[in-house]
Amino acid sequence: MLTTRIIPTLLWKEFGLIKGAGFDSWRRVGPVLPAIRVYNQREVDELILLDITAQETGDDPDYESIAEYGQDCFVPLTYGGGVRNIEQVKRLLRAGADKVSVNTAAYESPSLVTRIAQRHGSQCVVASIDVRQTAPAQWTCFSHAGSRDTGRDAIAWARELEDRGAGEILITSIERDGTFEGYDLPLVSAVADAVTIPVIASGGAGNYQHMVDVIMQAGASAVAAASIFHFTELTPAGAKQALEAAGIPVRKPFVDAPAT
Numbered sequence: 001m002l003t004t005r006i007i008p009t010l011l012w013k014e015f016g017l018i019k020g021a022g023f024d025s026w027r028r029v030g031p032v033l034p035a036i037r038v039y040n041q042r043e044v045d046e047l048i049l050l051d052i053t054a055q056e057t058g059d060d061p062d063y064e065s066i067a068e069y070g071q072d073c074f075v076p077l078t079y080g081g082g083v084r085n086i087e088q089v090k091r092l093l094r095a096g097a098d099k100v101s102v103n104t105a106a107y108e109s110p111s112l113v114t115r116i117a118q119r120h121g122s123q124c125v126v127a128s129i130d131v132r133q134t135a136p137a138q139w140t141c142f143s144h145a146g147s148r149d150t151g152r153d154a155i156a157w158a159r160e161l162e163d164r165g166a167g168e169i170l171i172t173s174i175e176r177d178g179t180f181e182g183y184d185l186p187l188v189s190a191v192a193d194a195v196t197i198p199v200i201a202s203g204g205a206g207n208y209q210h211m212v213d214v215i216m217q218a219g220a221s222a223v224a225a226a227s228i229f230h231f232t233e234l235t236p237a238g239a240k241q242a243l244e245a246a247g248i249p250v251r252k253p254f255v256d257a258p259a260t
Contacts, residue, residue: 003249004215005045005222006236007200008229010035012051019226021178023146029230036073043237045251046076048224052145054082055104061088063095070096078126086115101170103128104143107150110164117165127166129154132174139187146174155194162195169195173203178227180206183214192219200224208242215248
């Protein structure tokens with residue numbers, strides 16, 4: 001059985017990390033590099049770094065900074081933010097990213113997902129979907145950091161992204177983001193039932209039980225979280241202990257073999 005991954009999310013804005021609620025990110029967390037170094041020591045399985053202003057400015061990703069972060073990141077690093085073409089993906093991978101997250105550009109050019117998968121492999125493509133609930137058991141996709149209604153149904157869009165070659169779906173509830181109220185279980189369950197690729201649940205984690213619930217009840221393959229790790233004493237290591245206690249397989253921490 002595949003192990004469940006614990007993935008902290010780092011929201012990058014200009015000169016540092018920020019976090020808020022409902023995609024209204026206003027609270028400063030601190031510099032990026034120290035956070036990456038801390039997480040290296042905290043038994044995380046991967047990291048997601050999202051530049052939340054890149055899509056609006058139209059600027060290229062900051063390859064120099066990403067290369068610096070990649071040198072200090074000892075777990076797989078997913079970068080997202082302003083990824084619009086295959087050349088940017090190539091440069092991001094060379095800079096040290098292991099995967100790229102595509103969101104807004106996929107609505108404008110769905111074939112981008114296919115081109116990335118064909119060139120670099122499906123495992124490189126994390127399709128990010130930000131949604132709001134618009135009716136019972138119905139969710140609509142929003143682009144541009146959750147600010148623009150695309151009119152697309154989230155479940156149908158998840159299926160299309162899988163068909164186009166995405167290797168994973170990162171599904172985020174905008175309403176739950178930063179609330180500590182728990183993941184949107186019906187949303188995650190609907191997406192997980194619709195696709196065969198791994199689904200990363202995001203938005204709303206407030207305690208370890210929320211993580212257990214979204215995996216066991218909704219079928220998530222991984223859990224992404226930000227506020228719970230930034231603003232509480234809960235840790236990725238503690239999350240793994242809670243998941244393991246619930247019978248969910250997790251990755252064991254690396255331990256050096258004793259000298260002989």
